[in-house]
Amino acid sequence: MTRTLRLILATLVAVAAVLLQPTGASAAERTVTYTVSTRGAVAGDLGHFADVARDALTDPRGWSLGGTLAFQQVGSGSDFDLILASPSVIAAASPGCSAQWSCRVGRSVYINDERWRFGTAAWPHDLALYQRYVILHEVGHWIGIPHTDCPTAGRTAWVMQQQSISLQGCRANVWPVIAEREQAGSRMGVPVTWSAIEARYRALGQEGGMLGVPVGWEMRSPDGAGAYQNFARPATIYWSPATGAHEIYGAIRGHYGSLGYELGLLGYPTTGERGSPDGVGRYQNFSRPGTIYFTPATGAHEIYGAIRGHYGSLAYELGPLGYPITGERSSPDGVGRYQNFSRPGGASIYFSPSTGAHEVYGPIWSRWGQTGWELGPLGYPTSGVQAVEGGSRVDFQRGHITLDAATGETEVVLD
Secondary structure, eight states: OOHHHHHHHHHHHHHHHHHHOOSOOOOOSEEEEEEEEEESSOOSOHHHHHHHHHHHHHSTTTTTGGGTEEEEEOSSSOSEEEEEEOHHHHHHHOTTOOTTSOEEETTEEEEEHHHHHHOOTTOOSOHHHHHHHHHHHHHHHHHTOOOBOOSSTTSBOOTTBOTTTOOTTSBOOOSOOHHHHHHHHHHHTOOOOOOHHHHHHHHTTGGGSTTOSBSSOOEEOTTSSOEEEEETTTEEEEEETTTEEEEEEHHHHHHHHHTTGGGSSSOSBSSOOEEOTTSSOEEEEETTTEEEEEETTTEEEEEEHHHHHHHHHTTGGGSTTOSBSSOOEEOTTSSOEEEEEOOTTOEEEEEETTTEEEEEEHHHHHHHHHTTGGGSTTOSBSSOOEEETTEEEEEETTEEEEEETTTOOEEEEEO
16 A cells, blocks of 8 residues: 555544544543554555554543543553454464454454455444444453443444444444443543533433433534434434533424434524423423424424514413414515414414514404415514403504404404
């Protein structure tokens, strides 16, 4: 391999590592040294091998345990030797080793050159991820962690599972799971620094909690501003520096996804899902700022901007409008926006840049609809529902509608 090609490959590996890196690392409390070499007739490039090893071993999701365990390549006098070896060399290293697979013998961590270059039929992802996996798996043996089997079909495989041979029904996984990292921290005598997402997952009870088992590893969000991890419920924990880590699941997560997740109009979650004070619904807040509300009767709907601000001034779902029954919509004239709510008899908040946001509901709402809503002679509301002698009234751009509380009759007055 030419030096130029090797530099290109190293750059691609580095870029991939940055894209996959999660929320940061802590200061190292112990340093582990290793050498990198080849043994036997190998075709793999040593420089590329060293680059991938460095990225895998220093990633906070791996055996660096969030950064408290530092891995440093040295020329000699190391704690262990990482060796890209030919199949015949590995087979001769120990009776327990095979020419087909990688193997760890004492302080020698052998990576099979054929597996390094071609992967295995059992591995469903690309070769670059397999290369990280096999290094972390064999270094895990050096740390002192034994093999494990797939705990339950459909769960994320532990990195110490022999995924090169069979996934056993588990999902392929590159990185040590929480329990493996806890074992490694205990064996190496250093604490584990958990990412914000891991800390939140642990606080929610891990696999036995509301989210279930992880179904993928922690990833950078496409916008580069945060990170996320998916779980079996199905559910996701999102994190960004500004919002912290928060879980999202169920109907609210489904609606959030339909809006583009964190890349959509709501941004990142700023709370977990919460029960509404009336005990009927659920809601979750987002960084826009915005909120998704859910009830079994209304479904899940987002609310944000000036309409959300006015909804809040009316006491949110506890106020006269009830829960949203639609998301925010554009008015047919292209000027304003509106959103409908669950109050019996009909309710909406309308907004336009010149009039602001105002609520209309009940018989006045129905009568306004009969005139053609905002496209009719009255135009947009310029006030909310206000009490007047004998009833209530809403003002519009070109008139008003009054409601007689005693008779239930409405009257339209044009300016």
